[in-house]
Each structure stands twice: as C-alpha cells, then as structure tokens.
Amino acid sequence: MGPRSQRGKDTQLTMAGRIILLRHGQTYNNVKHLLDTRPPGAELTEMGRKQALEVGHELATYSGDRLAHVYSSIVLRAQQTAVLATKTFEKARDLEPGTVPLDVVSGIHEVNVGDFEMRGDEEAHINYTKALSGWLHGDPTAALPGGETYKDVLRRYQPTLDQIMDSHDLDDDRDVAVVSHGAVIRIVATHATGVDPNFAFNTYLGNCRFVVLEPNGKKFGSWDVIRWTDSPLPWQETVV
Numbered sequence: 376m377g378p379r380s381q382r383g384k385d386t387q388l389t390m391a392g393r394i395i396l397l398r399h400g401q402t403y404n405n406v407k408h409l410l411d412t413r414p415p416g417a418e419l420t421e422m423g424r425k426q427a428l429e430v431g432h433e434l435a436t437y438s439g440d441r442l443a444h445v446y447s448s449i450v451l452r453a454q455q456t457a458v459l460a461t462k463t464f465e466k467a468r469d470l471e472p473g474t475v476p477l478d479v480v481s482g483i484h485e486v487n488v489g490d491f492e493m494r495g496d497e498e499a500h501i502n503y504t505k506a507l508s509g510w511l512h513g514d515p516t517a518a519l520p521g522g523e524t525y526k527d528v529l530r531r532y533q534p535t536l537d538q539i540m541d542s543h544d545l546d547d548d549r550d551v552a553v554v555s556h557g558a559v560i561r562i563v564a565t566h567a568t569g570v571d572p573n574f575a576f577n578t579y580l581g582n583c584r585f586v587v588l589e590p591n592g593k594k595f596g597s598w599d600v601i602r603w604t605d606s607p608l609p610w611q612e613t614v615v
Contacts (some may be wrong), residue, residue: 392545393601394437394536395552396560397585399456400426405582409495410503412485412556415451426583427456431463434552439468444476444544447554448483456583457554482535485556486510486528489521498547511572525562532563533595540590553587560586568600578606 400423404411411417419427434442442464447457461477464470486504491499502519509517510525518524536553544551557580564586565575580586587602600608 384453391589391591391599392540392547392591393438393441393550394545394588395434395550395556395565395585396588397434397456397460397552398557398560398580398582399429399452400424400459401429401582402452404493407495408500409493410488410491410499411493412488413492414484415447416428416485418451419436419455422451423582424455424459427459428463428570430456430583430585431460432467434460435464435467438552441548442475443546443549443551444478444539444542445552445554446483446539446557447477447479448485449479449481450484450556453484453554453556454479457552460552460554460583480535480539482531482552482556486525486559487521487523488564489519489523491519491522507558507561508572508576508613510558511565511575513566513572525566528559528562529566534558536567536595538561543575545590557582563590564600564603567595569596570600570603574603578603580584580604 400419402411402417402423403420404417406420419515421469445457445461447453457477462472465472488503491503506517506519513525515524515526539545541552561575561580564570565572567588581604584604586600586604589599589601591599
C-alpha cells in the first residue's frame with residue numbers, strides 16, 4: 376500500500392490537529408535488551424529521565440501553544456516520561472504547573488510478546504523481529520506464542536485514539552501528545568496512514584522520539600504522517 380502522506384501546497388497552508396505519538400524514555404530493561412511489554416514494566420533510568428526532560432523542551436518548540444493535552448499509557452515508564460516531559464514543556468512555555476492536562480488511558484500499551492516476555496536472548500530477538508515485520512505488513516497470523524497480532528493491537532489502540540479525537544482536544548490548530556511504546560507506535564502509525572511497512576520496519580523509533588499524524592477528518596487508514604522520528608520522509612512532495 377502506498378503512503379497517504381503527500382500533500383500539495385494548498386493543503387500545507389491549512390492548519391490541522393496533530394497526534395504526536397511519543398515513545399517513552401530509556402528503561403533499565405531497555406539497557407538489558409529485555410522484551411518488557413506487560414504492565415507495570417520497568418522504570419526510567421537516569422538517562423531515560425534526562426531524555427524525557429529534553430523532549431519536553433523539544434515539544435515546547437515543535438508544538439508550542441498548540442499542545443492541548445498529554446496522554447500516557449498505563450505503563451510506569453510511559454507515565455514517568457509524560458510527567459517529566461509535561462513539566463519541562465510548561466516551564467519552557469512559561470506556564471503554571473498543571474496548565475497542560477495529563478491523563479493516563481488504557482489500550483495504548485506495548486504489543487504483548489506472550490511467552491517471550493522478559494527474554495533477551497538471540498532466539499527471542501530473532502522471533503520478535505520476524506513478528507514485527509509481520510505486524511507492519513498486515514500479516515494476520517504474525518504473533519509470538521501467547522502474544523498479540525496486529526489486529527489485536529488495533530482493536531484496543533484505535534478506540535482510544537477515537538476517544539481522544541472526540542474529546543475536542545484535537546481541534547484544527549491543536550495537538551495532543553500520546554506517550555506510548557516503540558513497536559506499537561510503529562504498528563499503529565503504519566496502519567493508520569498506509570505508510571510503506573518496509574520504511575516503518577527499517578526506521579527505528581528511539582527513546583523519546585516521536586511520530587506525528589494528522590487525521591484531517593479522514594478514516595483511520597487514510598491519515599497523513601508528517602513526521603517519523605528524525606528521518607526524512609522520502610515519499611513527500613518537495614514544496615518550492
């Protein structure tokens with residue numbers, strides 16, 4: 376499926392609400408290369424806390440006064456990231472603490488790896504990588520033993536995004552930040568936009584990096600993607 380991300384000059388001038396899907400900061404299990412997908416999960420390392428603080432400053436520049444709300448998954452590392460990033464966002468924007476609402480929501484946690492949970496051996500990572508490719512390419516059978524398929528992920532994640540969009544936070548000129556997890560962000564963003572799954576597979580989403588989507592009133596599957604971590608988007612038109 377080709378990317379639904381090319382935008383002409385006229386549409387680029389139109390303001391649209393954006394969903395910023397932000398991965399959490401580094402955790403102790405990230406450092407150990409463990410497949411940690413079930414709540415509550417590991418907490419942030421000192422580096423992870425620093426990353427969360429820094430991305431708050433980054434969002435203050437990127438989103439600015441557009442940012443209406445921050446949402447977090449139920450997992451500890453996501454909540455810690457959301458709190459720290461929101462704190463520095465508000466400070467950078469000279470806002471009173473608590474100005475930007477922050478809520479924890481269900482359904483947006485990491486894809487469940489089943490029997491491979493908390494494994495960090497070579498076999499586990501080989502099978503995980505194979506499953507990730509299948510999830511991104513829309514293979515309905517792709518899953519780790521006892522774990523989720525991509526359809527399982529979308530069934531719980533998409534309704535949460537729908538609720539966020541229905542909350543009036545996502546007006547034409549407003550943003551919401553959704554603090555979630557690396558693999559599940561790539562899965563949801565790929566299927567929300569029709570982006571090339573090979574691009575999504577090969578473009579790693581590091582800690583506290585983010586993907587930005589614009590629903591633009593379209594159906595899920597036809598949304599626009601305007602940023603994918605720090606990588607260039609080769610399918611987008613060059614606007615002169």
